[in-house]
Amino acid sequence: MVIRVGSGMDKLREMEIFVAxxxxxxxTGAAEKVGMSAAAVSRAVNSLESRLGTHLLARTTRTVRPTDAGMTYLEACRKVLDTITDAEADIAADQLNPVGTLTISAPVLFGQRYVAPLVNAFALRYPDVSINAVYVDRTTRLLEEGVDIAIRVGHLGDSSTFAVPLGFVRRRTYxxxxxxxxxxxxxHPKDLTNHHCVSFTGVSPPLEWxxxxxxxxxxxxxQPRMIVDLGPAAVLAAVDGVGIIQLLSYQAAPEVADGRLQPVLTSFEPESIPVSLLHVERRSTSGKIRAFVEFVTGTLRENAHLQGVDATATRTSR
Known part of the structure; x- marks a missing residue:
């Protein structure tokens, strides 16, 4: 069978290349992923942009990023490709046995303490799902970075995602x-000007709490004595007595429970911060995503540190 240029099969291949x-x-990275040469990838993009009559990618010597039209087309491409992938997965496996690759992101300390054990248990429960776990202290962009599930600590502003509320944490001083x-x-907070302070940039601006x-x-x-951009290192500095620190309540939970840190200035705490599980709405019917959401939501909602319970209240039970 001869496939004409511009056929449905060619369009799907162009979509795959563009998303890659x-x-x-x-x-070069896209060529490795789709199993083509970089030149062939470039020709495919040129053909795609020519057919659509618009530039989809902004190219510099160092970066390639989607234009506004490219972001719109990216969403459409992923919708089509995900529909095909999920349809094939549904045929290949029963919904009780989801398959595919699941990309999950979470903050470093939160991920280490609460998400990683659930991810490990999920991997054992569903052996046909491959997992890409990304623990990073920054806000991941689900659509642009291809993230299926993101645990977000903070107020939400992304209308392209569906949020499952898990609880809340507080910014506390220790x-x-x-x-x-x-x-x-x-x-009083103003007394901090006469104290040594450790600023963790993942929680507060370094020069203003x-x-x-x-x-x-x-x-x-x-005027902090130390500024740290990694959660575990910031916590260790406070435990070692370098200075007073602001952390999210879950970040200090084990240290408060065993007496290595204690809260101060508790009557001056800011408002609570929501914790949510995010996924892209168009993927809500994906078996792997639905299975993971159902697997972790109940456990995280029962976590005392996400329900406003002070870590000191759990000291006797740890």
Whole structure:
């Protein structure tokens, strides 16, 4: 059978190539993924852009990124390709046995403490699902980065995703008992100007921490002794007595439970921060995504540290 240029099969291949370029960020990376030469990938994109009459990719010497038209087309491509993939998966396997590759992202410490054990259990329960787990302290873009599931700690603003609420955490201020014994305990946020502070950039701006006083926002300018961009290292600095630190409540939970950190300035805590599970709405019928959402939601919602329970309340049970 002779396939004419512009046939349905060629269009699907062009879609696959275009999506691969965006996800890999280069023509070379896309060529490796789809099993073609970089030149063939380039020809396919040129043909696609010529057929559509618009530029889909903005190219520089270092980067390749989708244009506005490219982002719109990317969504359409993924919808078509996901529909085909899910249809094939439904035929190949019963919904009780989902198949495919599932990409999951979560913040580093949250992922280590609460998500990774569930991901491991899910992998054992569903052996036909391959998992790509990405633990990173930044906001992942589900559509552009090809992420199926994202655990998000923070207020949401992405209308292209569906959010499953899991609970909430709080931004709290902590210090090691050894630090408080040596330097005393601050009674008001403004007292922090006379204390050593460790700023974790994943939670607060390094030079300004925010509190709440009588319902009003209270910013406090700091000159921190240490600025850290990695959660575990920031927690360790506080435990070692380097200074007072602001963390999200779950990040300090084990250290508070065993007495290595204790909350301070508790009457000045800002409002709670939601924790959500996100996935793209068009993928909600995917067996692998539905299975994972159902597998983890109940457990995370029962996690005391996501329901406003102070970590000190769990000390005797740990």
């Amino acid at each position: 370029i965006v996800e890999r960020g280069s023509f 210090a090691a008992p050894s630090y408080l014994a040596a330097h005393g305990e601050p009674l 925010v509190f709440n006083e009588k319902g009003s926002r209270l910013p406090v300018r700091l």
